[in-house]
Amino acid sequence: MTSLLxxxxxCTLVAVYKRMPLKIIFVAAYLCSLTLLIxxxxxxxxxxxxxxxxxxxxxxxxxxVGNENITNxxxxxxxxxxxxxxxxxxxxxxxxxxxxxxxxxSASCTGSSCANKNKYNSAQSSTYRANxxxxxxxxxxxxxxxxHFDNDTVTFGGLQVKNQVFAEAxxxxxxxxxxxxxxxxxxxxxISNGEAPVFYNMWAQNLIPQALFSFYFNPIISSGGELxxxxxxxxxxxxxxxxxxxxxTFCVNxxxxxxxxxxxxxxxxxxxxxxxxxxxxxxxxxxxxxTIPCMNRSTSYYPNVTFTISGQMLTxxxxxxxxxxxxxxxxxCGLVFVNASLTDLKGAPFWILGDYFLVRYYSIYxxxxxxxxxxxxxxxxxxxxxxxxxxxxxxxxxxxxxxxTTTSGTTIxxxxxxxxxxxxxxxxxxxxxxxxxxxxx
Numbered sequence: 001m002t003s004l005l006x007x008x009x010x011c012t013l014v015a016v017y018k019r020m021p022l023k024i025i026f027v028a029a030y031l032c033s034l035t036l037l038i039x040x041x042x043x044x045x046x047x048x049x050x051x052x053x054x055x056x057x058x059x060x061x062x063x064x065v066g067n068e069n070i071t072n073x074x075x076x077x078x079x080x081x082x083x084x085x086x087x088x089x090x091x092x093x094x095x096x097x098x099x100x101x102x103x104x105x106s107a108s109c110t111g112s113s114c115a116n117k118n119k120y121n122s123a124q125s126s127t128y129r130a131n132x133x134x135x136x137x138x139x140x141x142x143x144x145x146x147x148h149f150d151n152d153t154v155t156f157g158g159l160q161v162k163n164q165v166f167a168e169a170x171x172x173x174x175x176x177x178x179x180x181x182x183x184x185x186x187x188x189x190x191i192s193n194g195e196a197p198v199f200y201n202m203w204a205q206n207l208i209p210q211a212l213f214s215f216y217f218n219p220i221i222s223s224g225g226e227l228x229x230x231x232x233x234x235x236x237x238x239x240x241x242x243x244x245x246x247x248x249t250f251c252v253n254x255x256x257x258x259x260x261x262x263x264x265x266x267x268x269x270x271x272x273x274x275x276x277x278x279x280x281x282x283x284x285x286x287x288x289x290x291t292i293p294c295m296n297r298s299t300s301y302y303p304n305v306t307f308t309i310s311g312q313m314l315t316x317x318x319x320x321x322x323x324x325x326x327x328x329x330x331x332x333c334g335l336v337f338v339n340a341s342l343t344d345l346k347g348a349p350f351w352i353l354g355d356y357f358l359v360r361y362y363s364i365y366x367x368x369x370x371x372x373x374x375x376x377x378x379x380x381x382x383x384x385x386x387x388x389x390x391x392x393x394x395x396x397x398x399x400x401x402x403x404x405t406t407t408s409g410t411t412i413x414x415x416x417x418x419x420x421x422x423x424x425x426x427x428x429x430x431x432x433x434x435x436x437x438x439x440x441x
Contacts, residue, residue: 066157066208066229070095072218076263077355078225079180082156084166085125091118091181093156095215095227096261097365099185100192101137102154103145106168113175120150120168127153127162135167135193143174145182154198156184157229159207165195186213186260186365199367202229211368215260217359218379237362237375250275255350256307258363258372262354265321266340271349273339275305281335289323289334298395305337307353314374319387319396320360329391 070078083090084104091104105114107121122128129151138144147169154164169182185192186199196204203211208230216236217225226233251271267275276283279302281290292302302318322333336356343349361374388396 066159066202067233068095068157068227068229070215070217070225070227072221072223072225073179074221077180078217078260080156080227082154082184084120084154085122085152086127087125088155089118089120089124091120092179093182093184094180094261095184095186096259097186098257098259098261099137099183100187100189100197101135101167101195102164102182102184102198103135103137103147103167103169104182105172106147106170108170109147109168109172111171111173113172113178114169115176118181122150122152122168125152129163131165133194135169137167137193139174143172145169145172145175147171149193149195156198157227159202159229161198161201161205161207164198164201166198167193188367199229203367210366212364212366214362214364215358216362216377216379217355219359219382219384220379221384232364233362236378248278250278251351255348256309256353257350258353258358258365258374260355260358260363262352263356264336264338264354265357266338266342266352266354268349268351269339269341272337276335276337279303279305279335284334287332287334290337291332291334292322294318294322294324294333294392295329295331296391296394299393300395307357309374312374314357314361316357316360319383319393321356323356324387324392328389331386331389331392 068080070080073079077094079092079094081090082093093104105117105119107119107123109117109119122130131149131151133149134147135149136144136146145167147167149165149167151163151165154161154166185197187197189195189197189200199211199213202208210230212230212232214228214232214236215225216228216233226236251267254268254271266272276290279290280292282292283289284291299318304315304317305321306313306315308314321336323336324331324333326332336354340352341349342352360377360380362377364373364375366372386392
């Protein structure tokens with residue numbers, strides 16, 4: 001029997017529409033009912049995370065759980081490595097819970113978006129099997145990949161998935177200069193191009209003991225994180241979830257999805273504007289962020305923001321809900337809450353909890369029970385060194401294990417809000433149009 005984790009915050013896995021200008025787009029999503037409030041007079045409660053054994057959720061397997069190391073790319077996205085074929089051909093991949101296809105550049109791709117990328121060459125793989133079905137995908141920022149499907153062996157996290165259908169892109173656009181070669185979707189099969197996604201086959205081929213995966217994101221730039229396939233890393237979350245209660249409410253019984261393919265936190269325009277205004281933010285058109293004055297301010301000046309999911313409250317403090325850039329004596333703080341016009345199947349607006357939320361809460365996705373769970377990450381209070389600069393929040397003291405603080409004259413560059421979405425580079429568009437990955441029908 002395998003020990004499972006029961007988390008106090010659970011959500012239902014569903015499919016939703018992302019309704020964007022001029023198009024309706026369909027994505028896999030983990031939908032939660034949430035309440036958003038500002039914590040002005042916090043009280044602290046401790047709720048234990050309970051472990052139990054559930055035979056109905058365990059599939060017999062002698063295989064080990066897969067562990068895929070992932071890398072923080074500038075706090076914009078996390079990448080990992082996979083290989084395809086025999087002998088293995090390696091690729092740097094962006095893992096995305098908001099889509100379901102696996103694609104990599106083809107050896108026949110010669111466009112600028114394919115330049116300096118690792119490319120799949122079917123002629124060099126003894127396990128390649130022809131498929132030939134056409135593949136096409138377009139994202140909300142205008143980027144795209146077009147090609148055809150193949151069958152081959154895909155390996156990542158130490159697990160080898162045989163006869164996996166994937167796409168080799170013979171043409172792509174909008175990915176110039178991207179660190180990753182391609183994308184591996186971890187969403188529902190219903191939103192793929194018809195093929196069974198890699199994780200589905202991993203489960204079907206008895207490579208993992210449970211049909212779940214979990215993410216740990218480390219907020220320190222260029223540091224490591226991990227994707228656990230078929231299990232949970234109990235060392236990456238804390239045994240108690242601390243909850244703040246009280247304050248002003250901005251959203252009641254709203255819907256939200258957890259998406260590793262989105263960097264910031266997106267919400268309905270009216271609600272985000274009300275929230276950001278209450279936090280003291282003003283919209284800065286040059287950066288695309290709502291910014292707040294943070295020079296020489298105590299963190300106590302700003303309230304906590306709490307998301308209530310399935311009755312449990314998950315809190316972000318000001319250090320966790322701002323993007324900081326600049327240099328000593330000239331810092332700018334941008335709020336991670338961004339306007340977006342997104343609606344679900346019933347036409348109701350919803351929020352997207354992207355990486356700035358997920359980096360603080362270890363996330364677990366169970367395709368068998370259609371649920372996602374959250375637990376407080378061991379990196380909940382970990383920040384990059386410039387957050388400890390004495391001219392920023394003077395009451396914040398760097399822990400002994402923190403990296404040395406930013407020295408005078410060192411400038412920290414923050415990606416503009418327009419490029420927070422996966423693979424998006426220098427696209428001049430309102431944040432609502434580009435903050436989340438959209439999968440085209």
